[in-house]
Amino acid sequence: MVRTTRNAGEHLQSLVDDLADDLGRSVAVNDPVVRVLCTSRHFGDEDRLRVRAVLQRDAGAEASEYILGQGVARWAGPGVLDGCADLGMNSRLCVPLREQGELLGLLMVTDADSTLTAAEITRIEEVSKTAAALLYRDRLAADSDRAEREHTVMGLLSPDPAARHEALRAATGYGWPTDTAQVVVSVLHVRGRPTADAETELALRNVLDSAARRQPQRLLPAVADGRGVLVQVRRRIQYDEALALVLRMAGGLGQLLPDEGTAVAGVSSTGDGLDSAWRLLEQARVAARGARLVSGLGPVATWESIGAYGILLRLPDAALEPALIPDPLARLLRHEKGPRLAETLKAFLDHGGSIPRTAEALHLHRTSLYYRLDQIRSITGADLDDGRDRLLLHMGLLACDLVPTVPR
Template sequence: MTTGAPGRAGTRMAESGARRAGADLQAVVDELADELGRSVVVNDPVVRMLVTSRHFGDEDEVRVRAVLQRDAGAEVARHVLDQGVAGWSRAGVVPERPDLGLRPRLCVPVRHGGELLGLLMVIDADRSLTGSQVRRTEEVAAVAAALLARDEQPEEDRAARDRLVAGLLGDDVPDRGEAVSAAAAAGLPADAAQAVVTVLLAPGSARPEVATALRVVLDSAAHRHPHRSLAALAPGGGTLVQVGAHLDPAEVVGTAERMVAAAGRLLGGPAGPDGRGGPDRTSGVVAGVGGVVAGLRAASRSGRQARAAARGARAVPGLGPVACWEALGPYGFLLQLPDEVLGPDLVPEPVVRLLRHRSAPRLVETLRAFLDHGGSMPRTAEALHLHRTSLYYRLERIAEITGLDLQDGGNRLLLHTGLLVAELTGPDR
């Protein structure tokens, strides 16, 4: 396997180029801030600070927090993205949120070749920016776009990283060993004690706008811990690999939730500069989080679990939009079957007959409760708030329709598994 991963020399050159681009962007932002006499910031597309100017006495609580913590907070990002800024083509105003400590801001999308690379924001508490100042800010945003595009990872490097992650999570052991070595050469601590994989799934992931949104949120998540994270696009969505000495499961889940929320807002439909329209549909993006495993060499197991969990988030009501492997329960082993196997044809014929019966909703509810309670009549009757005589009658009808003896443990296992498969492969899946 050839991973195409950048070597140390290539990594140093890329880092050097990034520093030069960052310094140039800082100079442009400082110049605009001095010209306007206002605080200016350039954020990435999910509202994480990239470059900021000095203060001019106009700073609010959000700006102070962002400067100190490099993160304005999830609520602020949600408010900004809810205005539909990802779909703006020109300057607009992000309204104030006193409860968040946020003053109004002029917001200009930073685009290159139609791709959103960032958001240039100028605090405008008294809404006194003139037309010429707004036009000047848009001109600077175009310069910032060129600088950020110069700083963007070359497409061939992105493709190499995608192949690297695919190798790490693949089934071929020798290829996986090569990928681990390549990851180490690229700066990832391959000897870290723990690893975990998060998988994003998105409908229409092959479309350019969807792929771009996924790339943005994955890269943003990886940039939080650049020396112990790898992000890549993959068929159907994307993947984030994280390594460390002691990974916090709650933090891993929080990262997945932020990625899903940010992707949803980036894909939430166009809106005008006044913010009207906003996200008017769900994006369908879901995430699955695998279990924490013993280092990068075992990451493929966490990857399989994450893919199963992501499929569960999409298919099982109540699991999504972010599902963890540990929460899948009995669905876990079924969700690891390939799509061509896990289909309606896998539903046993006795279960099909039951599902097609005119009394299916009531009888299926009864059977599920009976199976979930281990065949206990008292517990099933209590759970359904049903008299035992009525319960006996329903179970007899289920036995007649399915042709199975419900006292037989093998039959109960068949029915229980069949109902799970039907739930995962039903007409709405």
């Protein structure tokens, strides 16, 4: 969802207020990832979740995950959202707001005791059609402005100095911080979907625009080539908060397209000045690729968390094949005891060749560890006291996590 204009927002608010007065119940309209767009006054039926949402304009990540987890993004019509005591949430009637097949928002009416009548539900459905039309009209009106802003964001991320220079001039006109700010760049995409898929692009726009709506000068989104990009720019970045935002976006994207793949994201390190964003983009891309390919890194990986994988993840897909595995390691993997010995070797190398720490990590007696290391030396022909041999084997083990099938 994109930010509604003032006029459209007033019309939507009036619609919600009239419906709430007619029903004598609390009503709210949220965007597709359950961030508040507008709410009515309370009617004595408010629960803790609604109070929080009204005060903070956001129900919170746990509530969003719970609501989307009930499949509302794929509902064809009204349905009941089950309550949750842990969230302080009573049951609600929820109507997806769609236009031209596109999910634009969620209209919710509090119904803790399931007493809405058929006539009231019909009235809610009628209002939902008008609400969807208002949101769709506003989206169309905002498309040209969004296209210009996205063009500027992509210019800031361009390797072309001239394009970046022009984009920085435009950024100043938008009021975006430039020289005095810190920057973090994130890349978000869905594993297993075509890059040109229209449904994926809409879902990406929903989660990115939802995040950026309240801070349009600090959160700069763009969608290109089936990937979402978010540039977070602040005078001082709180990295934990920046990462939490991306985690929430990945979760929301996964819920909007749950049957088609897993949402993954990569988050760069922190840079100084908006002109550093283009360098950080590569870090975010590599980290996102790590989240997609390396078990245990995802769904959101940071540049720091991928460590030495960052070297291998810069290789093209065509290079990630069994031939990438060094011959000494390939011999070990083909051995009948290969999996166990490879696990031992990885622990030994991960712990810097420390026998005590490796034995403790593997819950092995040191004598057993020495025996396994001797087997590894014999099979691989590698000298585990030689730094270059260790590096070769260690990088080879990391490559095994990226190669679809390792040599057998």
